[in-house]
Amino acid sequence: MENHFLKVGKDRYRDYIRFLSNGNELTIINHVKLDHYLYGVVPSEMPSSFPIEALKAQAIAARNYTLRNVNKHIKEGYNLCDTVHCQVYSGLDWEKDSTNKAIDETKGMYIYYNGELIDAVYHSTSGGYTEDSSQVWGNDFPYLKPVEDIYSKDSPNSSWTLQISSSELNKRLVSAGVNVGEVLDMEVLETTSAGRVQKLKVKGTLGEQVLGSSKIRAILGSADLKSTWFSVRKEGSSGENNTAYVLDGNNEKADKINLNNAHIIDGQNKQTASRGIISRVINKNNTETLGGLYNHTGQYYIIEGKGYGHGVGMSQWGAKKMAEEGYSYEEILKHYYSGVDILYNDW
Ligand SMILES: [Zn+2]
Structure with a gap:
């Protein structure tokens, strides 16, 4: 190979x-x-220390991606940019012997489905089950279907926990333009057949909003909320802090209510939760408070999740595990991309 380069x-x-x-x-x-x-x-896409068969699988997936996206920047006068927008490309100084070898040894190899180059998307780790592309992006591809993925079960981030305080959550929601007041609860409304969250309801003191999965990851940050395969539960600020005493017009004896379970109904029978409407609520010292009862500073949410990334197509950590167990790059690709062929084409 010639050693010709430019600076x-x-x-x-x-x-x-x-x-x-x-x-x-x-x-x-x-x-x-x-x-x-x-x-x-x-x-840049996979650690060069991964086993050679995993690197070969990655090399072929990246080759497919390149050919399928070769016109992405054609209007600007070139094919692909060098950032995550296309694929991170770092030039000669970042090359590694192991990855160069994987590319050389799979020269001209591509992944096809029914004679067409596939969109060979990949992610860090599935956490145990891959996802259907149609449930993540709306595009249905017969080769991007959920598969059980035991090889991704003990990788870093195959399971993770995110703890986020109510106030931090409020801050991130508001900066994303979602204002439900102080967050009182979150509830998973819909999941994909593989179990990833598609709709999450966020209830707050000013109302509630249903967020789609891509919006949820954008709001919480994709490095914090590593995937949309998660469950959520509320913790903290239990007991006395959430107990209020309520007087109606005829009775001087206060009734005790738990604010965690309280619903405030206005005159039109619509459920609201604004502080103005609870102006009749007084605390246990018989002093009326308007806002203090919604003191959720001690409250936080525990989000327990699986996997890292969108979960569609090849799991890179799963590919590593398969290679360690003796599978070839072809077997790895056929595990993650349903019904495909790995074929040579010199164009
Ligand atoms: Zn680009």
Whole structure:
């Protein structure tokens, strides 16, 4: 193999470089052979220390992705950008021997379904079950169907716990434009057949809102809420703090209610929970309070989840485990992509 490269600043690139001037902006384009491009992509997508058969599976998935998305930036005068928007591409200095070897040894190999290149999406770890693409993005592909994935059951992040305080949750909701007041509870309304959350109801002092799965991950942050396969429960601030004493117009003796279970009904019989409506609520010291009873600072939510990423297609940690157990790249790809063929094509 020739050792020909070019430098842009400190970074070295293979093949050749072209500069595209557009007003004040200069776009630097690396014209690079497909496999030379993959040399700079695969080590950014999967740890180069993973076993060779997992790296080969990743190399072929990335090759498929590249060909299917080759016109993504065609209007801007190039094929693919070098960020996560397309695939992270870092040039020559990030190449690793192991990933280069995986690319060389799978040269010209692609994944097909019924003669068509598949959209070979992948994620970090499924947590035990992969997901149906139609339930995540709405596009139905016969090869992106849920499969049981025992190989992803003991990887990092195959299960995880996120603890988030009520006030932190409020902050993140409000900054995402969702204002239900102070959050009183969260409830899973719908899941996919594989068990991932599709709809989550957030109840607050100002009302409630139903959030879709992509919105939930955007609000909580995809590094915190590692996947949408989770359950949620509320903890903290129990007992006295949540007990209120209520007087009606005819009785001087106060009734005790638990605010965690209280529903406030207004004159139109619509359920609301604004502080104005509970102005008749007094606390146990017989002093009337308007806002203090909704003191949820001690409250927090425990979110217990499985897997990391969208869960569709190949699980990278599952691929690692399969390779360790002696499976080939072909067996790995056929486990995660239903009904596919791995074929050679020199175009
Ligand atoms: Zn891009």
